[in-house]
Amino acid sequence: MHILVLGASSHVGAALAEAFSAGNSLILVGRDVNRLLIAANKCKNSGAAQVAYIEQDLGQGVSAVLQAIEGKRIDLVIDAASASSQFRDTEIEPNDIPRFVSADVLSRIEIMDHILRNQDAAPAMIFVSTVLTMVKSPGRTIYTALKMLHETYLTKLRESRSDFNLLLVYGATVIDTKNDTSKPRKLASAVVKAFNSGKGKLFFGRSGILLLVLFFVQPVLFYGVTIAQRKIRKYLA
Secondary structure, rough: OEEEEEOOOHHHHHHHHHOOOOOHHHHHEOOOOHHHHHHHHHHHHHHOOOOEEEEEEHOOHHHHHHHHHHOOOOOEEEEOOOOOOOOHHHOOHHHHHHHHHHHHHHHHHHHHHHHHOOOOOOEEEEEEEHHHOOOOOOOOHHHHHHHHHHHHHHHHHHOOOOOOOOEEEEEOOOOOOOOOOOHHHHHHHHHHHHOOOOOOHHHHHHHHHHHHHHHHHHHHHHHHHHHHHHHHHHHHH
């Protein structure tokens, strides 16, 4: 396969690239050229047929990416990129928002549109989202909204194209973005298994999954407590 990996200089993106490298040709895209070089070497050591890497901030455009994939058939896009993931709402200035929208949504759509125009079949897509798109988190509205917007685009695309296979990966745990830990590799292993089995969704991380369960159970619990309170008041009256 020819695989395009966005966000390959992040620990998660690099781990996913390495996990899918055996026998495949990869194009790694990221903002940190030093991390890209490390990721590329790991992919080569894991049996990649060919590895190229591009230093590209998606908030500044996608011309280098489009040039790199020109004339190539892309079989799989792994999207682990996010410009807004490390910032809370209070840390984002109004003039930062257009850059985040461009990096986290518009640039990805432009890349996918280019691929779809230039080959007869849609590539498969692995999109690393977040459980926060389901469980609202105070102070992370911007990051969550951008993930939800791009997820909606991909879901609509899947509905309109029967040849578009989409795996949504919901990160439900905190992954250290500065230090290389075992979590990205565990996530990558789970993603490979889910992708190979044809799943459409994958939840990774016990704490986030528990939070998700509580989020959906909360209305039921509230309703039950309300009924109980009414019965107690009636009994005491």
